[in-house]
Amino acid sequence: MSEWWTYRAEDFLLFSPRVYWRMFELHNAALWPLHLLMLGAGVIIILLIARRPGTGARWVAFILAICWIFVGWSFLWNRYATINWAAAYVAPAFAVEGALLILASLRDGLAFGRRGLTAWTGYLILGFALAGQPLLAPLQGRGWTSSEVFGIAPDPTAMATLGVLLLARGRLLPLLLPIPVLWCLLSGLTLQTMGEPQAWAPYGVLALAAAAWIWTMIRRRGSPDMRTADVLKESRT
Amino acid sequence: MGTTRRTFVRASLATAASALLPISLHAQQAPPARRPIPSTREEIPIVGLGTWITFNVGDDPLLRDECAAVMAAFFEAGGRMIDCSPMYGSSQPVIGYGLQKLGRPSALFSAEKVWISSGAAGPPQIEQSRRFWGVSKFDLVQVHNLLAWKTHLPLLFQMKAAGAVRYVGITTSEGRRHDLVEQIMRSEPIDFVQFSYNVVDREAEARLLPLASERGIAVIVNRPFRQGALTDRLKREPLPGWAREFGISSWAQLMLKFILAHPAVTVAIPATTRVDHVRENLSAAAGTMPDAAMRERISAHVKAL
Numbered sequence: 001m002s003e004w005w006t007y008r009a010e011d012f013l014l015f016s017p018r019v020y021w022r023m024f025e026l027h028n029a030a031l032w033p034l035h036l037l038m039l040g041a042g043v044i045i046i047l048l049i050a051r052r053p054g055t056g057a058r059w060v061a062f063i064l065a066i067c068w069i070f071v072g073w074s075f076l077w078n079r080y081a082t083i084n085w086a087a088a089y090v091a092p093a094f095a096v097e098g099a100l101l102i103l104a105s106l107r108d109g110l111a112f113g114r115r116g117l118t119a120w121t122g123y124l125i126l127g128f129a130l131a132g133q134p135l136l137a138p139l140q141g142r143g144w145t146s147s148e149v150f151g152i153a154p155d156p157t158a159m160a161t162l163g164v165l166l167l168a169r170g171r172l173l174p175l176l177l178p179i180p181v182l183w184c185l186l187s188g189l190t191l192q193t194m195g196e197p198q199a200w201a202p203y204g205v206l207a208l209a210a211a212a213w214i215w216t217m218i219r220r221r222g223s224p225d226m227r228t229a230d231v232l233k234e235s236r237t
Numbered sequence: 238m239g240t241t242r243r244t245f246v247r248a249s250l251a252t253a254a255s256a257l258l259p260i261s262l263h264a265q266q267a268p269p270a271r272r273p274i275p276s277t278r279e280e281i282p283i284v285g286l287g288t289w290i291t292f293n294v295g296d297d298p299l300l301r302d303e304c305a306a307v308m309a310a311f312f313e314a315g316g317r318m319i320d321c322s323p324m325y326g327s328s329q330p331v332i333g334y335g336l337q338k339l340g341r342p343s344a345l346f347s348a349e350k351v352w353i354s355s356g357a358a359g360p361p362q363i364e365q366s367r368r369f370w371g372v373s374k375f376d377l378v379q380v381h382n383l384l385a386w387k388t389h390l391p392l393l394f395q396m397k398a399a400g401a402v403r404y405v406g407i408t409t410s411e412g413r414r415h416d417l418v419e420q421i422m423r424s425e426p427i428d429f430v431q432f433s434y435n436v437v438d439r440e441a442e443a444r445l446l447p448l449a450s451e452r453g454i455a456v457i458v459n460r461p462f463r464q465g466a467l468t469d470r471l472k473r474e475p476l477p478g479w480a481r482e483f484g485i486s487s488w489a490q491l492m493l494k495f496i497l498a499h500p501a502v503t504v505a506i507p508a509t510t511r512v513d514h515v516r517e518n519l520s521a522a523a524g525t526m527p528d529a530a531m532r533e534r535i536s537a538h539v540k541a542l
Contacts, residue, residue, distance in 0.1 A: 010464070011411075013290070014290060014293050014324075014325065014326045015290060015293045015294075015295075015326060016290055016291070016510070018300075019293065019294050019295065019297065019300060022294075022297050022299075022300060023295060023297070026296075026297060079295070079296075082295035082296055082326070082327050083293050083294070083295040083326045083327055084326060085324075085326060
């Protein structure tokens with residue numbers, strides 16, 4: 001692209017806010033009542049992490065994998081790509097995240113057991129993705145019909161995954177993190193460019209997650225005991 | 238196109254449009270002025286219809302019908318040129334939907350673009366665009382944002398020679414690459430050039446507009462309201478009293494008249510999602526146009542606000 005420095009984010013926005021939010025309305029109407037099943041799956045993820053952090057890990061990864069693949073296909077590929085050709089290039093990334101999560105499920109690539117501030121931040125983000133994000137549409141006067149629901153829409157799915165990954169340990173974490181992080185950035189940028197105040201949601205989740213990870217790393221460096229404990233835990237996963 | 242046939246087409250469109258929305262009462266407004274395309278002297282109305290963002294509504298049936306209503310009002314008010322691009326998401330199939338719903342108005346002047354970096358992929362892309370519109374051929378195909386222009390332009394000239402397209406052009410927007418645009422205008426036998434020009438972005442006056450006159454190239458003006466930013470900024474400001482002498486009622490009309498009054502401009506292509514706005518835009522193409530002194534006054538006034 002020539003003279004790339006003269007382009008602004010607005011130059012890449014192909015649709016209006018009205019069309020964007022109508023897209024969620026139509027998507028929700030087409031998939032209802034699948035939302036209830038997806039929210040139930042989200043609650044199961046929280047229960048598995050809290051109650052069965054060892055044996056439930058592979059199921060958590062599996063549920064998230066299904067959600068990523070489904071959202072990538074049903075929302076990005078079949079719906080969002082009709083108004084934003086770039087979404088057709090992002091949809092395969094959702095399939096890749098799904099495949100990585102399936103791998104994590106089959107190879108026991110994730111284990112839960114974090115405690116303290118990082119864990120609570122993970123639960124907070126997970127809770128917001130499941131219960132907070134769907135409220136943003138009615139709170140901003142768009143009504144429930146355009147709510148973004150976990151497992152149906154990409155933002156709450158990516159946010160919930162970030163929350164889960166904050167609660168997890170394992171060798172696959174570095175591979176599982178980039179796609180949800182990049183999606184939250186992309187979504188925040190899109191909403192910001194549209195002038196939508198809701199942009200704070202993906203940005204806020206990213207900031208919280210980054211703060212929690214930085215906190216964890218600082219604590220690791222400062223505590224040899226913690227490093228040893230992490231090594232022992234990861235050797236069991 | 239003869240007067241009798243045009244009258245018949247307009248009457249048919251008005252009937253079709255009135256079936257969509259109760260808009261037939263508005264058919265009385267004065268027809269838009271026309272200007273000749275220099276390379277053929279064919280005359281076209283000086284206000285067209287852009288589709289950037291506004292027609293990218295995907296599969297949404299409600300919004301598709303709204304776009305069809307905008308098209309109906311556009312044709313009913315005497316408009317002809319609709320401009321689109323493969324870059325504009327679903328805008329091409331949405332135009333096709335509207336044209337089909339309106340009974341494929343013969344007044345249509347179809348302006349498309351080729352927008353792909355591979356020269357070999359140009360013809361398949363143009364063919365895909367043609368299928369989306371549902372037209373037998375495009376009136377005008379432009380190289381979008383000069384992308385791969387060295388490979389696309391020879392192909393477009395071949396298509397023109399073979400009768401597969403009537404006119405060939407190039408586009409840019411927001412003041413980018415004016416040096417290259419100027420170079421192509423000097424060296425290539427293009428019929429149309431498209432760039433941004435409005436009451437505050439006047440760089441084109443220095444070289445491109447005079448060169449278009451000199452070389453006999455038709456000018457399409459995009460982003461006449463800076464993609465809505467100008468109309469948004471001015472909507473709370475009162476129209477100056479002296480603007481009333483042009484019989485206008487809105488800032489959009491005043492800003493359009495500023496553009497259309499430039500003698501080198503052939504057609505401006507404002508985009509809108511609203512039927513009342515498309516009528517308002519077309520009505521700016523009729524009646525008195527500001528002279529050079531008044532154009533300066535309009536520009537100075539808007540810049541000062």
